[in-house]
Amino acid sequence: xxxxxxxxxxxxxxxxxxxxxxxxxxxxxxxxxxxxxxxxxxxxxxxxxxxxxxxxxxxxxxxxxxxxxxxxxxxxxxxxxxxxxxxxxxxxxxxxxxxxxxxxxxxxxxxxxxxxxxxxxxxxxxxxxxxxxxxxxxxxxxxxxxxxxxxxxxxxxxxxxxxxxxxxxxxxxxxxxxxxxxxxxxxxxxxxxxxxxxxxxxxxxxxxxx
Amino acid sequence: xxxxxxxxxxxxxxxxxxxxxxxxxxxxxxxxxxxxxxxxxxxxxxxxxxxxxxxxxxxxxxxxxxxxxxxxxxxxxxxxxxxxxxxxxxxxxxxxxxxxxxxxxxxxxxxxxxxxxxxxxxxxxxxxxxxxxxxxxxxxxxxxxxxxxxxxxxxxxxxxxxxxxxxxxxxxxxxxxxxxxxxxxxxxxxxxxxxxxxxxxxxxxxxxxx
DNA sequence: TCAAAAACTTAATGACAATTCAATTTTTGG
DNA sequence: CCAAAAATTGAATTGTCATTAAGTTTTTGA
Numbered sequence: 001x002x003x004x005x006x007x008x009x010x011x012x013x014x015x016x017x018x019x020x021x022x023x024x025x026x027x028x029x030x031x032x033x034x035x036x037x038x039x040x041x042x043x044x045x046x047x048x049x050x051x052x053x054x055x056x057x058x059x060x061x062x063x064x065x066x067x068x069x070x071x072x073x074x075x076x077x078x079x080x081x082x083x084x085x086x087x088x089x090x091x092x093x094x095x096x097x098x099x100x101x102x103x104x105x106x107x108x109x110x111x112x113x114x115x116x117x118x119x120x121x122x123x124x125x126x127x128x129x130x131x132x133x134x135x136x137x138x139x140x141x142x143x144x145x146x147x148x149x150x151x152x153x154x155x156x157x158x159x160x161x162x163x164x165x166x167x168x169x170x171x172x173x174x175x176x177x178x179x180x181x182x183x184x185x186x187x188x189x190x191x192x193x194x195x196x197x198x199x200x201x202x203x204x205x206x207x208x209x210x
Numbered sequence: 211x212x213x214x215x216x217x218x219x220x221x222x223x224x225x226x227x228x229x230x231x232x233x234x235x236x237x238x239x240x241x242x243x244x245x246x247x248x249x250x251x252x253x254x255x256x257x258x259x260x261x262x263x264x265x266x267x268x269x270x271x272x273x274x275x276x277x278x279x280x281x282x283x284x285x286x287x288x289x290x291x292x293x294x295x296x297x298x299x300x301x302x303x304x305x306x307x308x309x310x311x312x313x314x315x316x317x318x319x320x321x322x323x324x325x326x327x328x329x330x331x332x333x334x335x336x337x338x339x340x341x342x343x344x345x346x347x348x349x350x351x352x353x354x355x356x357x358x359x360x361x362x363x364x365x366x367x368x369x370x371x372x373x374x375x376x377x378x379x380x381x382x383x384x385x386x387x388x389x390x391x392x393x394x395x396x397x398x399x400x401x402x403x404x405x406x407x408x409x410x411x412x413x414x415x416x417x418x419x420x
Numbered sequence: 421t422c423a424a425a426a427a428c429t430t431a432a433t434g435a436c437a438a439t440t441c442a443a444t445t446t447t448t449g450g
Numbered sequence: 451c452c453a454a455a456a457a458t459t460g461a462a463t464t465g466t467c468a469t470t471a472a473g474t475t476t477t478t479g480a
Binding site for chain 1: 252253254255256257337339340376377379380381383384385386387388389390391392394395402406407410411413414415416417418419420
């Protein structure tokens with residue numbers, strides 16, 4: 001009766017279950033994560049009950065234990081999901097242009113898109129301290145990697161003369177603050193939409209560096 | 211035995227207790243709020259126990275009930291405190307300069323100062339949904355008033371030609387996001403300090419509007 | 421079609437944390 | 451110094467979840 005949470009291992013050994021079944025399981029896991037992200041976004045991690053998440057899916061809270069060992073594991077996966085999404089942007093940005101200013105504009109606009117279109121990015125705005133110590137360390141390490149990537153773009157821009165001599169650390173905090181805050185006010189049914197928002201943020205936040 | 215929470219009413223009838231005693235009580239209330247703000251900032255509202263708050267003050271959690279009727283009341287007062295602090299900035303800014311750009315720079319720098327020097331401002335970054343419905347409505351109404359005040363400065367700047375034709379709503383969200391995010395990363399013992407941070411934010415966020 | 425696997429359910433369990441209550445200690449002001 | 455008020459405490463209460471256990475229903479694939 002022990003459930004193995006193959007999905008969590010990502011590199012699933014997969015020899016035990018048919019790919020069809022495994023794929024279905026993964027889809028369901030994704031649905032749970034999406035419901036969880038929405039709930040966490042609205043009420044915070046501690047303020048959200050498993051009931052809240054299950055309700056959005058039309059099941060009982062205990063059903064979730066078939067997919068995740070506990071509540072913290074759900075939060076952990078939300079963070080991994082978000083980090084995975086934005087982390088790829090760093091490489092994309094390098095391919096997108098050679099100009100640091102253009103790279104930064106791209107990164108901001110795409111990060112905003114990830115935050116709004118798929119709510120996938122919003123976990124970055126969640127409280128990290130709710131994670132178990134080991135998970136917390138891992139997520140913080142990854143998040144730092146992302147922040148370092150952004151700072152590198154800023155530094156490159158300063159070196160190339162595209163940006164004035166700003167403090168990269170502070171600059172990145174301002175950018176991430178503006179973006180992460182989106183999770184607090186954005187309404188998918190509202191009048192503001194991703195492309196407009198991304199462009200506006202890029203204009204303001206990058207424009208202020210020249 | 212019923213405790214009256216005179217402090218909460220602010221317009222205390224005060225005829226029952228000596229001013230000396232009342233003043234002491236207010237000081238203690240302030241201490242509790244400060245401890246609570248720090249705890250909430252680190253663990254979030256639901257993630258913080260009354261024990262956490264009491265511990266910082268060297269008392270038992272039940273002692274807090276002498277000053278606040280319940281946990282939610284503490285959060286409520288934190289929000290009121292923060293809003294009170296930043297709300298006065300709107301008037302200060304008008305007195306400070308006639309130029310919208312200068313007003314906005316002032317507002318950003320001062321808001322940053324309030325966030326970092328006294329942690330008083332950080333409650334604005336707390337989750338509003340944890341408040342009781344009536345309190346939530348009041349706080350949101352006040353917060354909206356602050357946001358409107360900021361938008362008015364942006365609009366004035368556009369009209370005066372100091373700013374380009376940006377979307378005031380988005381612009382204010384970016385500014386408040388950057389500032390509120392400070393609560394998540396700022397370390398009072400770190401290398402970044404208020405004046406530098408305030409100036410850097412003002413440069414980047416206002417500079418991007420011209 | 422049918423047995424095994426998977427998905428989900430209902431009914432406990434147990435912990436924790438907010439709150440209440442009934443003292444006890446400390447402070448205040450005459 | 452002393453009685454009343456204020457501050458605090460320890461013990462008891464309670465409700466809310468997360469989690470576990472033990473079925474039941476649904477899906478899968480041969």
